[in-house]
Amino acid sequence: MTRRIQKDVPIPLYYQLKEILKERIKSGDLETGELIPSERELGEIYEISRPTVRQAINELVSEGFLRKEHGRGTYVAKQKISQWFLQNLTSFSEEMAEKGLDFSTTVLKKEVVGVDSTLEEVFEGNFEQFYRLERLRCVNGEPYVIVTTYIPVKLAEGLIDEDLEQYSLYKTLEKKYQFQIGYADRVIEASNANKEDADLLAVDSTSAIQLIKTRGYLENDEVFEYSIARYRGDLSNFTVRVPYQSNT
Amino acid sequence: MTRRIQKDVPIPLYYQLKEILKERIKSGDLETGELIPSERELGEIYEISRPTVRQAINELVSEGFLRKEHGRGTYVAKQKISQWFLQNLTSFSEEMAEKGLDFSTTVLKKEVVGVDSTLEEVFEGNFEQFYRLERLRCVNGEPYVIVTTYIPVKLAEGLIDEDLEQYSLYKTLEKKYQFQIGYADRVIEASNANKEDADLLAVDSTSAIQLIKTRGYLENDEVFEYSIARYRGDLSNFTVRVPYQSNT
DNA sequence: GACGTAATGTCGTCATTACCAGTTGCTATA
DNA sequence: TATAGCAACTGGTAATGACGACATTACGTC
Numbered sequence: 181m182t183r184r185i186q187k188d189v190p191i192p193l194y195y196q197l198k199e200i201l202k203e204r205i206k207s208g209d210l211e212t213g214e215l216i217p218s219e220r221e222l223g224e225i226y227e228i229s230r231p232t233v234r235q236a237i238n239e240l241v242s243e244g245f246l247r248k249e250h251g252r253g254t255y256v257a258k259q260k261i262s263q264w265f266l267q268n269l270t271s272f273s274e275e276m277a278e279k280g281l282d283f284s285t286t287v288l289k290k291e292v293v294g295v296d297s298t299l300e301e302v303f304e305g306n307f308e309q310f311y312r313l314e315r316l317r318c319v320n321g322e323p324y325v326i327v328t329t330y331i332p333v334k335l336a337e338g339l340i341d342e343d344l345e346q347y348s349l350y351k352t353l354e355k356k357y358q359f360q361i362g363y364a365d366r367v368i369e370a371s372n373a374n375k376e377d378a379d380l381l382a383v384d385s386t387s388a389i390q391l392i393k394t395r396g397y398l399e400n401d402e403v404f405e406y407s408i409a410r411y412r413g414d415l416s417n418f419t420v421r422v423p424y425q426s427n428t
Numbered sequence: 429m430t431r432r433i434q435k436d437v438p439i440p441l442y443y444q445l446k447e448i449l450k451e452r453i454k455s456g457d458l459e460t461g462e463l464i465p466s467e468r469e470l471g472e473i474y475e476i477s478r479p480t481v482r483q484a485i486n487e488l489v490s491e492g493f494l495r496k497e498h499g500r501g502t503y504v505a506k507q508k509i510s511q512w513f514l515q516n517l518t519s520f521s522e523e524m525a526e527k528g529l530d531f532s533t534t535v536l537k538k539e540v541v542g543v544d545s546t547l548e549e550v551f552e553g554n555f556e557q558f559y560r561l562e563r564l565r566c567v568n569g570e571p572y573v574i575v576t577t578y579i580p581v582k583l584a585e586g587l588i589d590e591d592l593e594q595y596s597l598y599k600t601l602e603k604k605y606q607f608q609i610g611y612a613d614r615v616i617e618a619s620n621a622n623k624e625d626a627d628l629l630a631v632d633s634t635s636a637i638q639l640i641k642t643r644g645y646l647e648n649d650e651v652f653e654y655s656i657a658r659y660r661g662d663l664s665n666f667t668v669r670v671p672y673q674s675n676t
Numbered sequence: 677g678a679c680g681t682a683a684t685g686t687c688g689t690c691a692t693t694a695c696c697a698g699t700t701g702c703t704a705t706a
Numbered sequence: 707t708a709t710a711g712c713a714a715c716t717g718g719t720a721a722t723g724a725c726g727a728c729a730t731t732a733c734g735t736c
Contacts, residue, residue: 190726192689213649218716229691234717242490247649251698251716258649364670370618370638370661388636388661390618401461401495401506413618413636420668422612440719466686477721482687499686499728 185226193228197236200226205245205256215253216246244421282320285345288380289314292333292340299330302395302406307332311340313349316380323381324415329407335359353404362399368392368418373410381412388413433474441476445484448474453493453504463501464494492669530568533593536628537562540581540588547578550643550654555580559588561597564628571629572663577655583607601652610647616640618661629660636661 185196204210217225222233237254240246247257277283293312295305313329329349331339336357344352353359369391378385389410396405433444452458465473470481485502488494495505525531541560543553561577577597579587584605592600601607617639626633637658644653 194689220716231692232690235689237717247647248717249647249699250718251700253699253716258645365667366670367665367667368616368638369665370636370659372634372636372661386620386634388618388620390616397506399495399497411618413620417615417617419613419615422614442719468686479722480720483719496687497729498688499730501686501729 185228194232194235194239197222197226197228197233198240201236201240202245210256212256212258214256216256218253283324284318286316286318287313287344288316288326290340293330299406302330303332303403307334309333311336313340313344315344319415322415323412325409325411326377326380327407327409329405331405335404359404360399361404362397362401364394364396364405366392366394370413377410381410383412383414390416390418392418433476442480442483442487445470445474445476445481446488449484449488450493458504460504460506462504464504466501531572532566534564534566535561535592536564536574538588541578547654550578551580551651555582557581559584561592563592567663570663571660573657573659574625574628575655575657577653579653583652607652608647609652610645610649612642612644612653614640614642616666621658625658629658631660631662638664638666640666 185193185200187193201210201216210216216222219230219233219237222237223230226233237246237248241248241254244257247255249255289312291312293310295303295308295310299307299310310330310332313327313331315327315329316323317325317327331353333339336353336359339352339357342352342356350361354361371389371391373381373383373385373387373389375385377389378387381387381389390413392409392411394405394407394409395403396407398404433441433448435441449458449464458464464470467478467481467485470485471478474481485494485496489496489502492505495503497503537560539560541558543551543556543558547555547558558578558580561575561579563575563577564571565573565575579601581587584601584607587600587605590600590604598609602609619637619639621629621631621633621635621637623633625637626635629635629637638661640657640659642653642655642657643651644655646652
């Protein structure tokens with residue numbers, strides 16, 4: 181019954197254990213709040229050493245699957261509430277596909293623009309010309325979000341000719357342009373819609389809009405993207421889990 | 429010059445190294461983007477073993493201070509942009525104090541209420557009565573956010589008599605009521621103000637409001653708090669850093 | 677000069693061993 | 707009976723040793 185850990189494949193042992201434990205949690209074999217076997221026991225069961233077990237467990241703890249209590253043991257943590265892209269930087273398409281929702285993307289505008297003061301600041305004056313994409317995304321047929329994206333022409337020459345209605349922007353940058361995407365900083369604001377956005381989103385012109393400004397960074401900390409997304413306030417909500425940091 | 433690691437104090441070696449490295453980063457001794465000494469070198473310098481160095485470094489990486497590149501070395505990561513409470517669950521007072529801003533809290537209402545369907549769902553039907561606190565918080569004299577907080581009476585008998593204008597709610601729960609606060613789940617929404625809130629926040633009645641609903645959990649995963657905060661959309665913004673997770 | 681290769685340095689993985697530090701429950705003692 | 711204290715768990719910290727995988731550089735060959 182217990183899946184074995186294979187030592188003759190090039191997959192790290194701690195990683196195999198992680199996957200096994202995640203599987204056991206998802207399948208309900210290990211229930212929420214339940215005490216899991218001790219580190220030493222897991223080592224015996226799967227025939228690996230304790231440090232290896234600890235690496236697997238520590239990562240699962242930091243990912244929110246487990247919770248440790250010194251002297252008592254390790255428990256299966258309460259399942260995270262469905263996490264929006266505030267926790268994981270995945271593309272819109274993946275997010276929606278995972279939720280099993282119908283979605284579509286319409287490219288409203290594709291153009292090349294010069295710098296302005298915002299772009300100057302965001303890209304630290306490194307680039308002169310930018311692709312500016314404006315896209316409307318719908319979920320289940322309803323307008324959901326408008327995204328304006330700026331990407332330096334120098335970094336992705338020809339991007340403007342790609343089919344961005346069928347293929348995800350991030351996936352395209354990763355696969356076709358060999359971008360090594362690292363992380364993103366997001367600023368979240370609430371504001372009122374302007375007239376054009378209100379029309380496109382099919383809401384009243386006084387409606388609240390969830391603004392999310394994203395700076396996308398490569399693995400080497402270089403900014404490669406700046407985008408401004410306007411979500412319908414009445415359709416969107418974002419969740420985030422925050423650890424408590426008591427300062428002594 | 430280099431601070432030594434003390435082996436005769438009950439502070440873990442890896443933790444001492446973490447503090448030293450953080451200090452060196454903050455002081456500018458180690459600059460952004462700079463390659464830091466290799467794990468083996470650090471081990472020699474501070475006379476500790478490589479696994480200990482690795483523990484310190486790995487935690488700093490997960491906290492965003494460092495960035496590792498396999499085969500190349502470890503770099504000082506670009507400094508995080510000022511992080512709002514979306515990353516660290518600190519209290520409002522601490523957040524503001526750290527920014528050096530003047531702030532004040534006014535308790536608008538203190539009462540005991542029974543369950544309703546929302547509280548039933550949030551607290552899983554575990555409690556009958558709740559303290560309901562309504563507080564207005566101002567920054568630099570300007571209204572900034574209104575917070576409605578629900579806490580089960582059973583968990584903090586007498587809380588209603590505490591001075592919550594001078595002392596932080598979280599700090600009070602921690603120190604006086606021995607709460608072991610674990611983490612929080614936050615849901616972020618944009619909406620329009622209602623009349624009372626608009627008046628209190630001194631904004632137009634059509635203005636956008638940043639809604640943040642928080643469920644506070646103890647270390648053992650029990651919900652101890654539910655709050656709804658309404659921030660002025662024009663004054664508040666929240667930032668969050670998101671790692672990229674490419675799925676193969 | 678261009679290219680492949682080897683050397684060397686980096687982080688990544690893993691095992692083994694040892695001891696420390698909280699928690700819990702049993703037991704011997706008062 | 708009540709309780710202090712002693713195991714016997716748990717996870718936490720630390721050292722040592724070994725090898726693998728990846729990146730860079732220098733060098734030798736073509």
